[in-house]
Amino acid sequence: MQRRDLLALAAAPLAMPALAQPSWQPDRPIRVIVPFPAGGATDVWARLCAEPMTEMLRVPVLIENRSGAAGMIGADAVAKAAPDGHTLLFTITPLVQSPIVLGNAPYDAIRDFMPIGQMGTTTLIFMIRSEFPPRNLPEFIAFARSQAQAGRGLNLGSWAAGSSAHVFALAMNNQLNLGMTHVAYRGEAPMVTAYLSREVDAGINSLTSTREHIMSGRLRPLAALGDARAGGMPEVPTFIEQGVDVGRGWSGFAGLLGPARMPAAIHARLVEVFRDTMRRETIRQRLLAMDTDPVWLGPEDFGAAILRIRDIWTELTRGMDLQLG
Structure with a gap:
């Protein structure tokens, strides 16, 4: 973590005590931009939060999907919005990942946003189309290699x-010499559609977006990222358990942010409303039902987590040819 980032975080309005500030009341609908298409996990999470936030703020909280450039188009719209509390960003780790990988980012993921709160985390799962024969990760490795050798490499x-x-699947592909070809989509919902139309053979996804297709037998989960199995699908072993060193220690985020330089009273009210949303047992149970771990972090801890992920991602991707895939 760089010293200038620590100083910026410490000086941000999110670190200021807001107890003496008058409570802010929005005077028109609030836009929450989701930088991915409708129907993906990020969109589902944002819409889940919008209803109770609407109730507490007494104005409509409207979700706007603005996808493109690996999430950077929607994020940039929020970074450049007026810091008046009426334009917010609900996003996931590509907020910091995409600028590192793609370069020429129109925003600075640390300095141009004020964290409001983390909603939670989710375990990502490597899966394949179920018409393929592999039943576990070792069988898939052998199958993918055989397809590549026969000139029928998988997508x-x-x-x-x-x-x-992309990064973890590419790490597996390179580490194990699987000969697969990367295809990027503009969000998880289009990627899942591509599975179902047989355009995509394998990939890493959230259970939030794919569980129904796993349960119907159209997709087959083979390995979980991170150090622990997914709570909602504990029968799927991790990569590490299966002898493949991919995803060790990884955990992403899903959360709410606003433009930098929001006044303290506005920021404090948004933190309060989002925190109270996440405290609701109905929200917690719906998140658990969607294979999402409801792990609330306040703005300072969420900001520190974003810095940590930025630094981990910078190190992890060093030397990878990710733009060519």
Whole structure:
């Protein structure tokens, strides 16, 4: 973590005590921009939060999907919006991943946003179309190699170039010499559609977007990222358990941010409303039902987590040719 980032975080309005500030009340609808298409996990999470936030703020909280450039188009719209609390960003780790991988980012992921809160995390799963014969990761490795040797290499999908889905699947592809070809989509929902239309053979996805297709038998999960199995699908072993060193220690985020330089009273009210949304037992249970771990972090801890992920991602992707896939 660089010293200038620590100083910026410490000086940000999110670190200021807001107890003496008058409570802010929005005077028109609030836009929450989701930088990925409708129907993906990020969109589902944002819409889940919008209803209770609407109730507490007494104005409509409207979700706007603005996808493209691996999430950077929607994020940039928020970075450049007026810091008046009426334009917010609900996003995931590509906020910091995409600028590192793709370069020429129109925003600075640390300095141009004020964290409001983390909603939670989710375990990502490597899966394949179920018409393929492999039943586990070792069988898949042998199958993918045989297909590549026969000139029928598999397609490896991701919801965005430079995303977790891309980087970890590419790490597996390179490490094990599987000969797969990367295909990037503009969000997880289009990627899942590509599975179902047989355009994509394998990839890493959230259970939030794919569980129904796993349960119907159209997709087959083979390995979980991170150090622990997914709570909602504990029968799927991790990569590490299966002898493949991919995803060790990884955990992403899903959360709410606003433009930098929001006044303290506005920021404090948004933190309060989002925190109270995440405290609701109905929200917690719906998140768990969607294979999402409801792990609330306040703005300072969420900001520190974003810095940590930025630094981990910089090191992890060093030397990878991610733009060519």
